[in-house]
Amino acid sequence: MISDEAFDEEWDLVTDVLVVGFGGAGCSAAITASDLGASVIVLEKMDEHRQGGNLRVSGGVWFSSTSPEKSAEYLRALSGDFPLPEPIVQVWAEETSKNTEWIESLGLPTAVQSTPGPEYPELPGSDGYVGYIGIGGAFGREVLWRSLAQAVNDRPIDVLMETRAVELIQASPGGRVVGLVAERDGKTLRIRARNGVVLATGGFENNSEMVRDYLGIGGEPVVWGSQAGTGDGIKMAMKAGADLWHMDNMMSAVGIRVPDFDSGFLFDPQRLGYVFVGRDGTRFANEVPHMGHGQALVSGSYELFPTKPSIFIFDEATRKHGPVCPNLDLWPVGYNLLVEGYVWSQDNSVEIDKGWIQTADSIRELATIVGLDPTALEETIERYNRSCAEGRDEQFGRSPETLLPISEGPFYACTWGPMLGWTNGGPRRNEHAEVVDPFGQVIGGLYAAGNISSTYSWCKDGGFHIADALAMGRVAGRRASSASATS
Template identity: 55%
Template sequence: MAGQAGSETVDIVVAGAGAAGCAAAIAAHDEGASVLLLEKMPTEEAGGNTRVSGGAWFDNRDAERAAVYLRSLCGDRPLPETVVRTWARETRHVSSWIESLGAVVAPNGDYKPEYPELDGSDCYGGYRCVDGELGAGRLYDVLSKAVGKRDIDVRYDTPARRLVRSPETGAVTGIVAGHDAEQQITARGGVILATGGFEADPEMVRTYLGLADPPLWGSLAATGDGHRMAMRAGADLWHMDNMMAVNGVAPPGSRHGFFAMFIYASGFLWVAPDGTRFVNETPQTGHGQARLHGSYELFPRLPMHVIFDERTRLAGPISPDADVMAVGWQVLMNGYRWSADNTAEIASGWIHRADTPAALAAALGVPADQLTATIDRYNAACAAGRDDAFGRPAKTLVPVDQPPFYAYTAKPMLAWTNGGPRRDEHARVLDPDGAAIAGLYAAGTVSSTYSWCKDGGFHIADAIAFGRIAGRHAANRRSELSPHSQRPPRSEPKASEEGATESSTSAPATCGRSRRTVRALAAGTRSRPLQCLRGRRRLPARARRPSGPDHSRDPRPVRRIESP
C-alpha cells in the first residue's frame, strides 16, 4: 500500500484541469475560497480533451429556446427540468465569462444547428471561440493563464486516487492524491470531480459502450477515475451508454487515431468484414448521432473496411491536417501531419494497395467475389445516380473504378464519453435515491448533461457552465459551514443579461503553492507540438451548412467537416 506523505487542509479540491476543472477552480477562488487543483498528467500533457479540442462553445441566443432544444435533443431520455433550465441559463454566460478572463471572443464560420428539424434549434447561434479560431489549444491557454494569475495551487502529475468520507455523516470531506507517496487533503467545502470521461479505460468502454479497443482522439488520462471514486461514494450513474465517436484509423501499435473523413472527395464506400456494403456512408451526422432509419442512433458503431481508388487518393489527404483541423492528440500533441497524397501512410502499411478488387480483398481477408460484386453494385448506383440500397445522396455517388485500389480498416474513434455520476442543477452528485452526496460535485465529461443528442460546441459550454456552478456552490457551502474563515470574494463584474444576474451557486477555490509551472503557462509558454501549429485556417463548416472555409490557399474542392 502506498505510504502517506502527510495531510493538509484547503477549502476546495478540484480534480482535473480541463475546461470544467479550470472553470470550477477560478469560480471558487473568486468566491473567496482557497483551492487546490489536481491534474493527473504532467504539465506538457495536462488539460485533458480540452487541450486538443476545437475549443468552441455554442452561442446560446435565447435561454428559453435553448431549454426547448435540449429537451428535444434528449428525446425519450429526459433530464430533470431543473437541470435543463439551469443549463439553458448558464450557457448564455460562457462568452462573457471567457471575455472577463481577458480573451477576445469571436464567431467562427457560419455554423448551423446539426438538428434544424428539432424544436428549439433557433437558439443556436453558431460557434464562439477564442480569437474566432478553432483548435490549437487556444481555450486551454486562456484557462491555464487565468488560473495562473490567481492564488490557486496547481499540482501536475498528481492523480486523485480516492475520496475521504465522514464515518458519521457520509459526507465527502477530502481526497487522497499522488503516486507512491499519497497525500490526504481535507476539503472543507467539498471535492469537485472534473476528471474527464472513461474512453481510455478499455474495460469500461467494453462494459458500457460495447466497443472493443477503439482508437482514441484525445487524452489517455480519461480512464474513469472520477467515475470510480464517485461510485465508491455511493453515486448513481446516468448516460453511461452515450458517447461521441467518429470514423478513425490508428497506426499499428498506437492507441491514438486520426479522423478518417475524406473531406476532399467522396469516391469511397464502406464494407463490413464479410465484404458487403451495409449503410449510407454519408448520413446526416451530429456530434455522436446520425439520422438512420427514421431515428437518431449512435454512429459509427462498427469497424469497417474503407475502399477507394486512385482518383480519391490523389484528391487530398484522408485525414485533415492542422491547417484545416487543428484538433486531436495525433495532430496537436504528437505533431503528425498526414501526407497530402496519402503516399506516406500507404508506404507505412496503414493503407493497403492492390491492382484489383480481388487482390485488395485478399489483403483485407474478405471474400474476393463478395468485395468485387459489392464494388460493382456501388459503381452501378453511381452510374444510375441513385442508391436504391441505402439512399446515399446522388451528389456523393462517385465511382470507385480507377486502379490501383486502396483500403484501410476504420473503427469508431472515441472522442469522449458522456456518462458518469448523476448530478443536480447545483452540480452536486446524487445517490440512487436522488439525494445529494454532501461535499461531492461533478462537472464536464465525467458527468455530461447530455443524455442523447448534442450539437456542436455543447460540450465546452456544458463543462464551463457546470464547472462554474460547482465552484460557486462548493465555495458557498464552505462559507456556510465556517462563515468567518474565507477571504473576501474577488471583486469582478459577473456576467448578466438584460439586468438579470447569474445564479449564486458555488464553486471550488485554491490555495497558493507549487505554482512554478502555472507561472510558465501564464507567461505564454506552450508545448513544442503546439508551437509549430500557428497560422492555421479556420475549421471548415459542416457539409450542409451554407458557408465554409477560405480555400484560397488550397484550390482542391472540399467536403466541409465538423470539430468535436
C-alpha cells in the same frame, strides 16, 4: 472506504476546494471558486506534455443562442426519449448563455467563429441556435485551453501535475466527502478539502472494459483525444455511493489506430469516393448520413454512429485528392496533430509506405490482403459503382452528390473503428452540480462537471460539450466555494 482511524492522522495538504482535472470544467470550477475567495488545489494526472484533457485538442468553441428559452427548448427536443429533469434544463440554459460574458470577464477577447446553423434543424428550439463563439474567433489549436490554463496560473491556485486521484475520503460510510487520496512521485498524498471535491476528470473512453460494458463496443477502443479519460473519477464516485446517468451516450467518429500512437487519426477524406464494408465484404450503412455530434439519422430516428469497426475502401482518385486524415490546415483539432505534431502526407504515400494503408492493383487482390472474401468485395464495389452511375443508392439512401465511384486503380484499404471522441456518462448530479446517490440524495462535498457527468442524455449539437463544461464547472465552483464542512 478509508477507515475512521485515518482521520486521526495528519493531512498532507489542506484546501477549501479540491478540483480533479485540468481541462475545461476543471479550469472553470477552479477559477470560479478562487475568485469567490476559496483556496483551491487542482490535480492533473498527466504530465506537462499531455495535460489539458480533451478541451486542449478540441475545437475550443462554445455555442451561442438567441435566448436561454430557445436553448432550453432545443435541449428538451435533443434529449428525445431520454428526458432531463427540468431544473437541470433551466440551469443549463441560463448558465450556457453566460459563457461569453464569463470568458470576457477574464480579460479574454471573444468573437463569432462561425455560424454553421443547427445540426438538427427540424427540432423545436433549433431556430435559436446561432453558431460558434471562440477566443478571438479562433477554432482549435489549443487556444481556449491555454487561455483558461493561464487564467488558473494567474490566480493563487496550486496545480499539481502528474498527481493521480485514487480514492475519495468520506467522514463516514456513505457520508460527506472531506478529501481524497492521491499518488504523486510514488508517494501517497492525503488531501483535505474543507468545502468539497469537484470531479472534472473526463470520461471513460480510454477504459476498454467500461467501453465494452456501457457502450457495447468490443476490442480496444480507438480514442481521438487525451489518454486521461480512463473513468477514474467515475469509479471513485461510484465507490462513494453515486448513481450513474447517460452511460450509453458518446460522441464517435471514423478513425484508425496506427502503431506508436496512443490516440487515433480522424478519417475524413476530401473526396467521397469510398465505402465502409464489414467482415463479410458488404456495405452495412450510409457512409455519409445526416449527422450531429455523435448521432446519425437512420430510418427516421437518431442513433449513435458509428458504433462498429469495418474496413475503409477507396481508390486512386481519392488517394490523390488529398490526405485522407486531415491536417491542421483543414481541421486544427485532435491529439496526434496538436500534441504529437504529426503531419499526414498530402498524397497519403508516407502512410501507405508505413503499412497503415493497404494497397493492391485490383479489388480482388485487395480483398485477399485484408482478409475479405474477394467475390463478395468485388460485387459490393460493382453494386456501389452502379449506384454512382445511376445517381441513386438503393441500399442505404446515400445522397446522390456523395456518390463518387471507386474505379481508378490501384485501390486502398485500412481497418477503422468507431473512434471515441468522448463519453457522456458518469455520476448523476443535480442542477447544482452536486453528485447524488441512487435515491436522489446529495453526497455532501462531492461535485461533478464536464464529460465525467455531461448534461446530454442523447443528441448534442456543435459547441455543446465545451459550453456544458464551462457552465457546469462554474456552477460546481460556486457551490463548492460556498459550502461548509457541516452543510
